[in-house]
Amino acid sequence: MLVDMATDFVQDSLALLERTPGALDALLRGLPAAWTSATEGEGTWSPYVVIGHLIHCEKADWMPRVRMIVEHGDAKTFEPLDREAQFREGTERDLDSMLEELRVLRAANLAELRGMGLGEAELEREGSHPAFGKVTLRQLLATWTAHDMAHVVQIARTMAKRYREEVGPWAEYLSVMR
Amino acid sequence: MLVDMATDFVQDSLALLERTPGALDALLRGLPAAWTSATEGEGTWSPYVVIGHLIHCEKADWMPRVRMIVEHGDAKTFEPLDREAQFREGTERDLDSMLEELRVLRAANLAELRGMGLGEAELEREGSHPAFGKVTLRQLLATWTAHDMAHVVQIARTMAKRYREEVGPWAEYLSVMR
Numbered sequence: 149m150l151v152d153m154a155t156d157f158v159q160d161s162l163a164l165l166e167r168t169p170g171a172l173d174a175l176l177r178g179l180p181a182a183w184t185s186a187t188e189g190e191g192t193w194s195p196y197v198v199i200g201h202l203i204h205c206e207k208a209d210w211m212p213r214v215r216m217i218v219e220h221g222d223a224k225t226f227e228p229l230d231r232e233a234q235f236r237e238g239t240e241r242d243l244d245s246m247l248e249e250l251r252v253l254r255a256a257n258l259a260e261l262r263g264m265g266l267g268e269a270e271l272e273r274e275g276s277h278p279a280f281g282k283v284t285l286r287q288l289l290a291t292w293t294a295h296d297m298a299h300v301v302q303i304a305r306t307m308a309k310r311y312r313e314e315v316g317p318w319a320e321y322l323s324v325m326r
Numbered sequence: 327m328l329v330d331m332a333t334d335f336v337q338d339s340l341a342l343l344e345r346t347p348g349a350l351d352a353l354l355r356g357l358p359a360a361w362t363s364a365t366e367g368e369g370t371w372s373p374y375v376v377i378g379h380l381i382h383c384e385k386a387d388w389m390p391r392v393r394m395i396v397e398h399g400d401a402k403t404f405e406p407l408d409r410e411a412q413f414r415e416g417t418e419r420d421l422d423s424m425l426e427e428l429r430v431l432r433a434a435n436l437a438e439l440r441g442m443g444l445g446e447a448e449l450e451r452e453g454s455h456p457a458f459g460k461v462t463l464r465q466l467l468a469t470w471t472a473h474d475m476a477h478v479v480q481i482a483r484t485m486a487k488r489y490r491e492e493v494g495p496w497a498e499y500l501s502v503m504r
Binding site for chain 2: 156157159160163164167168170171172173174175176178179180182183277280283284286287290291293294295297298300301304305307308311312314315316317318320322323324325
């Protein structure tokens with residue numbers, strides 16, 4: 149079931165998008181590195197790495213794609229997302245400054261997005277995705293929002309699992325540990 | 327692998343426990359009800375219901391069990407957790423006041439816990455769980471912490487899924503939708 153009105157959809161998406169950086173800041177700022185560098189095992193991302201990924205997406209992915217759809221429709225194809233960028237872009241930065249950067253980038257991006265005054269016609273405008281072909285601006289905005297939540301899930305799940313052994317028999321009640 | 331030192335374990339647990347209410351507040355306060363009342367389907371919990379559950383646990387579960395272990399060891403068995411309590415305890419309250427209640431309850435509970443000055447000996451003290459039998463205070467504290475993260479996972483996953491259709495082809499890249 150799609151959300152009904154263009155206005156509601158944009159407002160709902162913005163409402164969540166504007167809260168994510170603050171929620172991650174409240175959860176992670178000042179937290180011992182034992183939590184923020186924890187992973188789910190070889191090849192998986194720590195909360196620290198996830199924040200680096202979100203920063204990269206804020207710079208290179210979401211708004212460049214929004215602008216491309218608005219300016220060029222599907223005449224230009226999106227740059228593929230570099231899912232490993234955060235491993236090159238300063239892996240020695242401290243997390244607190246990264247949380248601040250995420251906040252600033254997100255606020256600027258949402259201010260620009262709000263200024264576009266997206267209505268039904270703009271939301272249905274199509275762009276060209278390198279793997280999927282035609283996608284709409286509405287789908288892009290929904291994905292940006294859901295992607296935030298997907299990474300909140302990942303961060304909280306990764307930290308829960310750090311205590312997989314510590315919880316003893318309670319692991320049976322905690323599906324997140326499986 | 328268990329976390330090494332009793333002190334590190336308690337400090338790490340407290341560091342996360344003290345951040346959860348603020349993170350949930352930053353994520354959910356003022357958010358449209360379309361998000362906070364969303365569920366994953368029949369019989370699943372909305373973010374609103376999860377906050378009610380966390381409040382109930384803060385009042386009836388974690389600290390009463392901590393106190394029982396400290397005062398009675400395994401001579402008394404924990405009350406079973408009422409997993410449906412939040413459906414009776416005021417389902418018409420507004421979420422913002424519930425987030426505030428969670429913050430206040432958690433702060434008071436952690437102040438009490440800190441005052442106990444738990445060391446290695448206390449952490450290994452055993453209590454009696456109605457289903458598992460003997461559990462340690464250390465396992466209880468770890469479970470309290472992991473339980474927070476499990477419900478952050480649930481809240482973020484539930485909100486991501488609200489856009490399962492909206493994201494169109496991107497659902498393929500978002501494992502949280504499955």
